[in-house]
Amino acid sequence: MNIHIPTPLRAYTGGLETVSVAGTTVSSVFQQLTVQYPELKPHLFTPEGKLRSFVNVYLNDDDIRYLPNKEETAANDSDELTIIPSIAGGTSCRL
Amino acid sequence: MLRIHYADYEALRTHGEETYPNECCGVLLGKNIADEGNGAEAVNHVQQIVRAGNTRTDSAHNRYNIAPQELVKIQRQARGLGLDIVGFYHSHPDHPAQWSKTDFAEAHWLGCSYVITSVEQGKAALTNSFLLSGTTEEDKTFEDEPIQIDIAPNVAEAAAQTQKGQA
DSSP states (O other), X not given: XXXXXXXXXXGGTTTOSEEEOOOSXXXXXXXXXXXXXXXXXXXXXXXXXXXXXXXXXXXXXXXXXXXXXXXXXXXXXXXEEEEEEOEEEOSSSOO | OEEEEHXXXXXXXXXXXXXXXXXXXXXXXXXXXXXXXXXXXXXXXXXXEEEEOOOOTTSTTTOEEEOHHHHHHHHHHHHXXXXXXXXXXXXXXXSOSSOOHHHHHTOOOTTOEEEEEEEETTEEEEEEEEEEESSSTTTOEEEEEOEEEEOOHHHHHHHHHHHHHHO
């Protein structure tokens, strides 16, 4: 299945915006992704192996955090996975 | 360096005026022209800006957040245009155009430009850009970066004619 990589992480996929990875669940796709592109791993996961809190992952149009089976959701070749870091901020808590 | 067309630069400033006293936010689409080792600095060249909704309706005067679902759509839009997300913009109503602790904590797009416009009493004042540099969350920093504003030839000519007429 195709995985869309956000601009900051393309340095670890040889500049590719879209990479193709095999897998039957979101979790197995991610596992394969980090085998193919090992430098991505610390940017996506904490040392404990949890997806970093600011990294959003969408299976087609669905946030995997809100899917019943989360990372264990089944995926097939025609699905698309999008990795999208969060964007937020504001004037509160000024330095 | 951030490079942007004058019309886009004005549009993002106007967005901040329209949402005052709340913060506006949006995405900068374009191309990153990397430092190729020839002494020229890397450039985030903006070719289109996309307005986004601020989901922080609970505290929109001093916080902003772009829904990830909207970001996914904008990234798809960029891909269709052959462009990338090269930065973001937001406004600081009645606050300086400087990044805040919150801006820094919530910034995760390394290599992208974060543009901030101060809006004073409803009027856009200063606009600054900050490059999120570094390679990890642990070593990231915001660096001041210059903004190069491109003016279309016809606009530049009109401005020159006006100046000539006033001389």
